[in-house]
Amino acid sequence: MSEADILFKKPTYPVNKSLFDYLERFDRISKVQICYDDLLRFSGSINVYDKQDQDTLWARVFYNEFERNEIDLNLKKIYSLLHSDGNSDILKFLHVDSIDYCTFGNSKPFRIKVRNILNDNYTHFYVKKADASRIYGLELEHILSPDKINFLVYDDTLIEEHILGIPGDVFMETLLNKCTETEKAQIAKEFVKFNERCMIRLLGDMRAYNYVIIPIHDFDQVVYRIRPIDFDQQCYEGNFKIYRPQFFKENYPMVRLVKEKLQESSIEQYKNEERAALAKRILSAENRIKRILKIMGNDLIAPQEYVDQLKMDLYKYTNDLNFKNAKRMGHVLSAAFKFVTRNFKNANLFKPGF
Known part of the structure; x- marks a missing residue:
């Protein structure tokens, strides 16, 4: 389990x-x-x-x-x-x-x-x-x-x-050990960012077979990107850990890589970089985001007990009352986006929480 x-x-x-x-x-x-x-x-x-x-x-x-x-x-x-x-x-x-x-x-x-x-x-x-x-x-x-x-x-x-790439479980089983130490450090950085991205946008169930690793040749090196390929668990589960890939046992090789290759200060830096990147994208597409969040806020896409569990978990995690006051999953996601953009606007990216 x-x-x-x-x-x-x-x-x-x-x-x-x-x-x-x-x-x-x-x-x-x-x-x-x-x-x-x-x-x-x-x-x-x-x-x-x-x-x-x-x-x-x-x-x-x-x-x-x-x-x-x-x-x-x-x-x-x-x-x-x-x-x-x-x-x-x-x-x-x-x-x-x-x-x-x-x-x-x-x-x-x-x-x-x-x-x-x-x-x-x-x-x-x-x-x-x-x-x-x-x-x-x-x-x-x-x-x-x-x-x-x-x-x-x-x-x-x-x-x-179709989203091109190597399924995460296949990559970890057959290719990860063949990567250079520099490549492993870069993959660890990408997993930190991927983990943060999924958590903020409440995309769940990112077990190894639900995302792909994409190698990109850049001059004299290979860099790696991680993309989700399964969107079934968007804003559904009540357990906050479901939205954090680090907690799935199938992703343990990635978690171990992060511990081996990155210092705590680097992990925080990459988290902050991902929050800033997401905040910029949310703000640049503000009208479209507001439109889709309004529809989600009026849509029933999860049992009410899941909504209540998740919003309280996030309230405890961030101390943000917007989570506590959310009534549906769309409101929970809206609170997450507001939290990220507000911190970005205030240039307070190092605040604990998201």
């Missing part, structure tokens, strides 16, 4: 009209009529294995010819909307190589592989059941992260682009 233990499977929360209107305002609504349930009508499947002949927990699914033709066409249209302007001229150059289905986790996604037949380049995207928590998480990632993310919603279906 990890210190940040998730006890129950999270339910799916519907997309309400206010959120749907917001998505429409910012061009997140798909013009292509495709539903998650359409993809469930597969007639057969086989397990997908990796290069080491290990079961990936994905199943490659097959459809009868009539349904496959219609599904393929709509999936190619979705690809065009995600990665281009929706122009149908490119469809003749696209081929749907595979459709995989995963029963692991909450979202039970379909993974679509689309290949350009002119040059054999390919990319993936995912089709899932639309869930308000996940959509809020994706939108906040787009606004507050240096990495933008494309996604679309159609009715009760969510389409997400």
Whole structure:
């Protein structure tokens, strides 16, 4: 059992009209009529294995010819909307190589592989059941992260682009020990920042397989970035530790790396840098942030007992009355953002708490 233990499977929360209107305002609504349930009508499947002949927990699914033709066409249209302007001229150059289905986790996604037949380049995207928590998480990632993310919603279906990178658990198992000491120190710094970022924006369940490590070649060195790839636990859990990746046992190699490579003063410095970066992004997108937080504040995306537990944990952590007065998860997140931006404006980044 990890210190940040998730006890129950999270339910799916519907997309309400206010959120749907917001998505429409910012061009997140798909013009292509495709539903998650359409993809469930597969007639057969086989397990997908990796290069080491290990079961990936994905199943490659097959459809009868009539349904496959219609599904393929709509999936190619979705690809065009995600990665281009929706122009149908490119469809003749696209081929749907595979459709995989995963029963692991909450979202039970379909993974679509689309290949350009002119040059054999390919990319993936995912089709899932639309869930308000996940959509809020994706939108906040787009606004507050240096990495933008494309996604679309159609009715009760969510389409997400694939986020490139090496899954955290795979990286720790196969590549971390091969890194130089300098690279390990840089990875430790990034994990500190990632931990702080998830805590402030209340993105939970960042176990090792829910984020990716991205190596970037820069002149004569390789630097690493960490990005979340699962947004299911945005503002849901009542346990504050769920929003702090450091408390998951799956992340222990990263936590150990931080202890070995960074001094306390450096850890505080990197935390402050991340708070400042987030504060700047919140302030630069203030109107959009206010709009999405207002919708979240009126939306039911977590049990009330979770809201009450989390807001009191954060009140004890920060002594900020805005947390204590929060009524829903959207208000808790709004209080967190106000706390960070207020401290940033006051140039008091070294205050204990967030």
